[in-house]
Amino acid sequence: MSNDTSQNGPLEKVIELRLPSKLGYERVAMDTASSLAKRMGFQDDRIDSLKTAVSEAVTNAIEHGNQHDSAMKVVVLLTARDDELIVSVADQGRKPLSQNCTTKIPHLEEIMEQPDKGGWGIWLIRELMDEVEFTTAPSGGNQVRMVIHLER
Amino acid sequence: MNINTTLIASMDISFPSELGYEIIVRDAVESFAHRHGFAPERLEDLRTSLCEACINAIEHGNQCVAHMRVDVRCQYDRKQFQIEIQDQGIRPFSPPERPYSIAEKLAGVGTLRGMGLQIIAHLTDESGFLENDERGNCFRMVFYCDLDRTSRY
Incomplete structure (x- = not known):
């Protein structure tokens, strides 16, 4: 994968993945991101972080944004640059994310009282990316843009 | 036997025409196929034939022009996995007038290049270019499912 340039500057090397909104497909997104990151030269621990973040973002898009409607698509864009990998995950926004959701820091006591013990996803993404x-x-729809820097 | 041929799942991937990206597409499609119970003993066939088809699209169809896209569509319907590889067709596919077999090529008759389609034909259950595709070259390959297996979905 070279770093070609065009008349308008460096070419963006983008992989676009369109997945059904069905749990299980987050794994396909994880494997694709992992494959690209490995070839870009990311260390194993960073690839693990990336996989977790991608999994959480795609799961959120399937469960919340698209409300498990398998006819709706989750679009994952992977953009490889010299020094970073940008991952964008978008849903079709059946349920918009509230601002509060994207900034809230989860409290262990509150989460343990919830039946599904969920609510860690966005916090995890922020910690890992x-x-x-x-x-x-x-x-x-909702879109999350995540960047992971490549340290050589 | 009553076979349900309703589409169960589909996935699309689009990537730039640059050698190396076929590996990432291969890993993505393998993950999709694995999730749907694709026979493990045929995964290598899938990986090899998909890479060959993507390289053809990059090198020949799109002439390695990086900003041109290759689009891959995977579909699973319990009966088969179908994969279509679409390029933008700078160079339309034309079959060689006198195609040499792999054995002939290995024996030194003709160039060693150009074995991809023959390898794909050996590794897949159906393969070939779709005719009259205005968007460019569209190569289709199919792997039949082992119907005794059940999908994970």
């Missing part, structure tokens, strides 16, 4: 941003996708 170098940059995280929640926005609205061009399609109108």
